[in-house]
Every structure is written in structure tokens, then in C-alpha cells.
Amino acid sequence: MAGKPRRPLTLSVDERRTLQGWATRGKTAQVLAHRSRIILLCADGLDNTAVARRLGVTRDTVGKWRNRFIDRRLDGLGDEPRPGAPRTLTDAQVEEVVVRTLEEVPEGATHWSRRELAARVGISASSVRRIWRAFGLQPHLVEEFKISTDPLLIDKIRDVVGLYLSPPEHAVVLSVDEKPHIQAIERSAPVLPMMPGTPERRSHDYHRHGTIDLFAALNVATGKVIGKLSAQHRAVDFRDFLDEIFHHVEPGLEIHVICDNLSTHKAPVVHKWLLAHPTVHLHFTPTYSSWINQVERWFAELQRRRLDRGVFCSLDELTRALQEWLKHWNENARPFTWTKDADQIIGAIGRYCARISGPGH
Template sequence: MSTESGIRLSPEDRATLEGWVADRNSPQKWVWRARIVLMWADGDGVTAIVRATGKTKRTAYRWRDRYVACGIEGLKRDASRPSRKPPLSAEVIKRVVDMTLHQKPPASTHWSVRKLAKVVGLSPSSVQRIWAAHGLKPHLIKKFKLSNDKAFVEKVQDVVGLYLNPPDKALVLCVDEKSQIQALDRTQPGLPIKKGRAGTMTHDYKRNGTTTLFAALDVATGKVIGECMPRHRHQEFLRFLRTIDRNTPKHFALDLVVDNYATHKHPKVKAWLARHKRFRLHFTPTSGSWLNQVERFFGLITDDAIRRGVFRSVTDLTIAIEAYLEHHNADPKPFIWAAKAADILEKVARGRRVLESQH
């Protein structure tokens, strides 16, 4: 309620406003608005209110009038303000979307916000808002590869069948080589992580040799049999097969999921497998390494132990890899394969249809 000198507060409203001022968790804009109204109600003049709150006379009058018109709730709301610029027309938005989808900038492969804004005569922020509203991200690209293996269907069904319905009295092992792992040393020592600063590492490095990690992931348990060797020829693969033979129970058959690397099909490897009947190789499709679960393990060891490591020799690198294997095998956890062969094949077929429709 207003009076000649200011406004009159009900006891309830006064208690509420004084509570806002006293509460340290109140939004600051509520606090100074409450102080303006309380000072008007106490008979203070506008000059005193301006001096006490640091606001302008116009602001003091505005929030007095807002309380008179809307009460306590009016002090919580900010007045809506009309936009300084008119909204973009549908034609302009359509032009931005069409150019993003169907055209390319001169001498470039894709649009940036500033390039497109310059062409269409908008601000970069306007182009960004249009892209966000339409889910467009020209700066990003996702990579893919569809296998052209003629036996793609049979190989997918074979490998996925091992994961979802493994044979009795057999171990399913995903086998592969992570080749050419470099022992990299940095040219200068980095700084450790601290509050407010990430750890640092020089962009350049010294190469101190390479090693190859042969690994066999037990699909059922998650345990990994691993061995580092200087090369990855058929001789090393045979050596690793013997390592697998020694480290697995003799009464189990061994179903090995491998890729199509020539080493795995070498005549000497085939001859060795012919003499060791419990070994059965199952090949993933070409360009289908994602079917081999050991690739997921290679991603983990790269992120956890290799990419940011500092190795002054191949020996240091090998020790780090062996330590990671030991730590992993102390508490192994299998990867849970859930995708059915039919679902994978349908997804691939759908991808082929999309590609054919676009080209």
C-alpha cells in the first residue's frame, strides 16, 4: 500500500523482506530490492536510498512502484526487456542451414562460424545459434568403415556366436598384436599437476626404440596373457601361441579370435595349428577389428600406461607394460558383449543403404 511519503508494509511483508536482507544465501538482487522497499517504508528519502544502496534514483522509484503494483512476488522477477535486434527471418535461417548442408566455402572443406557469418551478413553468434537449433556441427566429423569382406555375414555370426554362446569345455581368447609401441622420452621434464593448473609435457620427444605387445584376452574372465617382443612376424606369433599353450589348462579347447593379418595365416603357423588340434582360429572380417575385444584392452593400456608415459629405453617401456598386465590380472573384469549378430548386420545394412542413397 502506498502513502504520500512512500509505501506502507504489512507485518508479514516486512518480516519477509527483512529475512531476505539477513539471509546470507539470498540472491543479491533480492537483497538490494528489499532494502529499497524497506527504506521507502521507513520514510527515507530517495537521496538516502541511493546513497545506501548504490543504485540510481530511477531504480529506487522503479522497485518502489513494482512493490506497490505486484507485492513481494514482483520483487523476485526481472522485467522482460524487448530485444534490441529484430528476430532473424525464416528466409535467413533457411539460407544459413542450406549453405551449411549443401555448399562449401571457397578453398575450404567446411564452414566455420566466421566464414559463414561473413558470407550471409550475420554475426558469428547468430550463425552459432542457428547451428545449435538445427543440430549442425560442421567442425566435427566422424570416421567409419564398412567391411567389404565377401564372408562378412558368416564371420560376424561366427565371432559373435563365440561371445554370446561359447562352446563347452573351451576358452574363447581374443588375440592380437599392438605393434610398434614407441618408447618415448620427453626433451624436457614436465611440471606436475597442481590446483588450477594441468600437468605439462613437451610436445616433442626422443624415440628410444619400439616393442610389440602380443595379448590374448580371456572373454569369460577378462584376464590377459601378454608378452612383449621386438617384432611381429610369424616367428613371434608362433612363440606367443606356445605361450598361450603353456598358460591355459590342457583339457580345454582354445578358440582364438584373430584378424586377417598375414602373419596369422602363414604356412608355418598353419602347420603348427594342424599339430595342435585344440587351437581353433576364428577370423574377424576385414576392416572389422572392432569385433575383437582385445582392441578394447589395447585402448585401456594406451590411455592408462603408455600415452603419457616417459620411457628412456625399450626396457623401461616393457617393464611398464608388464606392470600394467600384472595389475590388470590381479582383479580382471570381462567386457560384456551384448550386441547380437542380427542387430550388427542390420545396422551395417542400414549404413550401406544410406551411403548408396547419398552417392
């Protein structure tokens, strides 16, 4: 039996911009973000079945929000009134919670707690929590940022992202960096294993048995990593690692190495090596922009899955653990997927700079 024909859906420029903003809110407004993604995919011409498959929902759910949006546009994506007890919070109280959260801090503190704000406004702490969740407010969280001051910021972003999204032919692109001072840490008491109802437990104090540095080169196409352990990370050590990279790569291929602006990467001994190896090209990331170097994502995996909870009674034990991690990773290598193009990144930086350049800053 033929399915019910879907209703055509088109978006104005303002509606698309609003929906794209809602769709990227993530955890702060998951329900609205999910509905916005449904509408955006519908507007791209996908039928209900394709949208449902893409987002992991049912066709009826897609049809419901398609029809709600066509009938009521953006207002149709909100929740309809539900039966139940009468609302006890007034609009004025909700506004006061939001305004105080955004514009004030309690005396002697840097941010509001639910109980403090509830006592000030005269409502329950659970009501404050619901208001914060509805408006995506998280006063207990803070994020750090650093805007690059590199005069070649835009050129370097286009260069590095271009290598990720459109690598040259007959070439290999490697994301390279060092992870210095990896500590061989032994806890002062034996680690107690996880049991039903009880997580793994460990002492907060430890004994340190030395440190080691790890050089890593991530092949952005295959996900495989060339690694080298070193007692230091001097310019000569970086040169030796470049030499190891050169001998690992298939002969005849151009080698594009993405690295940061560390002085050891620009030392005379490195320049001399590069002159002797004309097929190797260094590409530098902007200053204060380690996030653009894909090998940092690999280092994060190493830290989370092997080092944070690792116990190493000697430097040799740490060395073996790192070598085993490299071997295991390369046996199951998978590349990281870069999704943002240079224009999107530059645009996001520009919008952020505009936000922090107002009178309040």
C-alpha cells in the same frame, strides 16, 4: 497413501521407430534422446518408479513426459514456448543456415566456421552456434569409415559375435592381436607436473629409444589378459604366443582364438602348430573390421592410460611398464560387455551402404 495410477502407454510401429532413432542421437540432441528413452521404457511396461531408477531421474519427470506423450504423441516431446524476448531469427534464416551448412562450403575452405556463416547469412555467430546445436550439425568434426570387402563378411560377423554372446560350453574364448612398434619415448625436457590452474606440460619433441611389440589375448569372459613382449611380430612369434596361450589355459578346455587376417596368422608354421593342437581353433574377423575384436578395446585403454603420457628413458623401462600394466590389469580384471547381436550389426552396415550408394556417390 496409494500413488496416482499411471496412464497406459502404447506405441505404433512408426512411433517406436522414430523414438528409437531419437534415443540414439547421443550428444547431438541429448534432451530429445533422453525423453525418447523415457517413453520407450514406459511403453515396455515399466512403471514410473522403475523408469526413474533406470535413467537416474525423478518420478515426476517420468510422469510429466508420459502424460505429454499420451496427450500429444511425438509433438509432446518438444519444448513448449517460453516467456521472454520476442524471437529475432526468422524461419527463413534458420533454413538458410541449415541448407548452407549441409550443401555448401565457403570459398577456399572445406567447411564453415561460425563467423564465416554468420557473416554470409547476416546473423550473429552465437545464433549460428545455437542453430547448429539444435539440428545436431558439427561441421568441424569428421569421422572415418571403411566398408569391409570381405566376401565372407556376414558369416564372419555371425561367427565372432556368436562367440561373444553365446560362447561354447567347456571352452575359453580369447580375443588376440598384436600392438606393434610401441615406442620408448623420452621427452627432450623434464615434464612439468600439474598445478592448480595449470595442466601437466611437456615438450613436443622427444628422443626415441627403440620399440617393442606386445601380443595380447583377452579372455572375453573374465577380462584377464595373457601378454607376451617380443622384439618382432613374425609368424614364429605368433606361433610361440599361441603356445604360451595353450599352456595358460586349463587342460581339457577348447580354445577359440579370435584374430584378424594378418598374413602371420595364416602362415604354414601356424597351420602346422594348429594341426598338433586340435583343441585350438582360429576365428578370423572380416577384413577392415578391427572394431569387432574386443582386444582392440583393451589396447585403447593401454594407450590412453599408460602410453600416451608415459616417459620411458630406455627400452627396459618401457618393458617394465608394460609388464606392470599387465599385472595391475589382471589383478583388477573386468570383461568388456558386448551388446550388439549379429543381426543388428549387419543391419547397420546395410543401412550405411544404402546411404552412401545413392546418386551423389
